[in-house]
Amino acid sequence: MQTQTLVTKEPLRVSRFLAQNEKRGHRNPNAADHCNKNEEICKSQGSSNSTMACCSNKCVDVAYDNDNCGACNNQCKFTQTCCGGECVYLAYDKRHCGECNHRCLVGDVCVYGLCNYA
Numbered sequence: 715m716q717t718q719t720l721v722t723k724e725p726l727r728v729s730r731f732l733a734q735n736e737k738r739g740h741r742n743p744n745a746a747d748h749c750n751k752n753e754e755i756c757k758s759q760g761s762s763n764s765t766m767a768c769c770s771n772k773c774v775d776v777a778y779d780n781d782n783c784g785a786c787n788n789q790c791k792f793t794q795t796c797c798g799g800e801c802v803y804l805a806y807d808k809r810h811c812g813e814c815n816h817r818c819l820v821g822d823v824c825v826y827g828l829c830n831y832a
């Protein structure tokens with residue numbers, strides 16, 4: 715005598731990364747943008763003077779992204795940081811001492827990220 719087993723399939727669930735908020739009609743912020751098809755997607759994420767660009771199908775801020783500094787695929791060297799689209803050494807750059815846009819006073823030097831370190 716054979717016995718039959720009833721197999722029920724659960725409905726497939728959408729990944730939380732791909733799911734969209736259908737109740738409100740808003741787009742899920744975690745959903746992929748696919749900016750290679752429409753680069754305006756990146757520009758709409760920032761302000762009017764935005765430095766957002768589409769790099770490897772991702773919207774990135776080329777002014778502060780260490781892997782896309784100033785332009786797509788322009789990677790900063792180890793210990794460098796992207797400040798305003800330029801790779802700099804925060805430990806020794808008088809214009810970006812310790813952090814981006816922290817300028818030392820005239821005559822001061824930047825050492826170990828501090829202005830006039832003694």
